[in-house]
Amino acid sequence: MTSANSSSNVFDVVIAGGGAAGIGLAASLKSRDRSLNIAIIEPSEEHYYQPSWTLVGGGAFNVKNSRRQTKDLIPSGVRWIKEKIVGFNPDANEVLVSNGAAIKYKQLAIATGIKTNWDAIPGLKETLGKNGVTSNYSYEYSPYTWELVQSLKSGKAIFTQPPMPIKCPGAPQKAMYLSCYEWQKQGRLKNIEVELDNAGAALFGVADFVPPLMEYVKKYNAKLNFNSNLISVDGPAKKAIFAVKDADGNVTQIERSFDMLHVVPPQGPQDCLKGSPVSNADGFVDVDQFTLQHTRYPNIFGLGDCCSSPNSKTAAAARKQIVVVAENLLAAKHNKPLPTKYDGYGSCPLTVENGKIVLAEFGFGGKLLPTFPWLINPLKATRLAWILKKDVLPWLYWNAMLKGREWLARPFEN
Structure with missing residues (x-):
């Protein structure tokens, strides 16, 4: 962890927000290029696996297992700036934080979540x-x-x-x-x-x-x-x-x-995004829904719940968006064409009873995008989907998504 005042240098990549999308992206970028000088700006000392709270409310999950310390999740070699973001100055390549400092970047990924x-x-x-x-x-x-x-x-x-x-x-x-x-x-x-x-x-x-x-x-x-x-x-x-x-x-x-x-x-959008030059009229980071690159600032990308892409705001969407942003951001860094397109994937495991789930997986326009169509009927409540939600997905979150391991995380081929 570092204070903003000690960060006078320009980071290769600044990630605004240290939730699921932000930490996952940092790990993904580091797995691709260990030399990158990356900073995450995030004020919270605690990190939560929020998808489990539905199960907590249904008596099927211990709430304590949904919480971990942010310091234990920041990827090795990534600087943690523990400050609140108060604004963005994209024309100067700066993120403004609560202690008055301006964090400078070459490229920026905004993953501040939704309020x-x-x-x-x-x-x-x-x-x-x-x-x-x-x-x-x-x-x-x-x-x-x-x-x-x-x-x-x-x-x-x-x-x-x-x-x-x-x-x-x-x-x-x-x-x-x-x-x-x-x-x-x-x-x-x-x-x-x-x-x-x-x-x-x-x-x-x-x-x-x-x-x-x-x-x-x-x-x-x-x-x-x-x-x-x-x-x-x-x-x-x-x-x-x-x-x-x-x-x-x-x-x-x-x-x-x-x-x-x-x-x-x-x-709705975080306060730091409302009226910001990086946001659209609704206060969400204004990105191309396929590349997740900003519509006006090519060195900025958005992902997770804060971006304007018309996908369902879920952790599963962030998991796919991480791959898209990691690959496109690095391509943009080297002035190459952006290679990866986001398909709008989102997943909503609908817990219709204790022990059965309708595993809704879909993309832009409501297109069905089942990951395991031969194994799980997407239009039926199944026991297998419940096991996936209750036991498999939390493990994948902590041990894959936040660690830069991208099993089944690539967008579906168009």
Whole structure:
């Protein structure tokens, strides 16, 4: 680790953000060229494997196994600048950090992730972790989800999904399915009214996966409310207010009572990207969706949840994007044509019950991109996909993706 003030030299590559995409890219670049002088700018001392939190909320994963120290994950030979990024000055090839320093680079990869805006819903932060209000989008509160599932005997359970973009768009309904599975197993589901309030207009963004998911919606007798967005919470009163849009576009506010409320917070670009010269109008890093190179600054690339590519924001997407950026960045460094194209791959293992998953893998335009089509039926809930999600993928994350080992990480050939 180093302070920004001690970094007066120009780095070959600066990686803005030390999450999954940032650390994975650093390892990937070092595996290709050990001589590269690379810095990662990341303020957080702890790193989380967030995809496991759905399983934590379903009683199938120990939350402590999702957390490690950032210092133990930074690849050997990579400088860690433990500062918060406050802005970008691409015309001067600088990243601005919180202590006033400017980190200089020859090439920049932006991987700052997406921000969870807990404050965007009035009353939410004050009641999280109590009054039956929880969220699997948090290390701290995902265990509380399982506590509520175990303790709820009857009443109303509401699961919410905010407008896009969000991390892992399938996660809001995953929480519902795993909760319902447990209630059904305990013989309590018949006494619990279950509802999913989705700010969007469809159960899932890729139509092929809707029929197998609807089988479980019907199995669990869950009610689907579309165009219904949570806008405030009164935890002590156990009331939630939703903005509901009708077919004509008219919006009305509806109050609903709950005994359990699983909330997915609204999400958006990091503060350092809003209004930045490297961002588009929505605040995401403005990249070519295929090469992931910046549309205006050829020595800048974007990857992970912060980039403008219209893919599903998942760790699986970052895993593929790492290869694309590593190969294209090094090609750009040597003024060569960019050799690798991103196909929009994203994966959402939809946990429809404890022990079975619909493994949704897809690319741009909703094209199905199954990794193991001969082994796992992508349109059926399978036990094998559950084993992959619960046991294999966490191991691959810590031991392959963050270590520069790129097994099955290349984009599919077009």
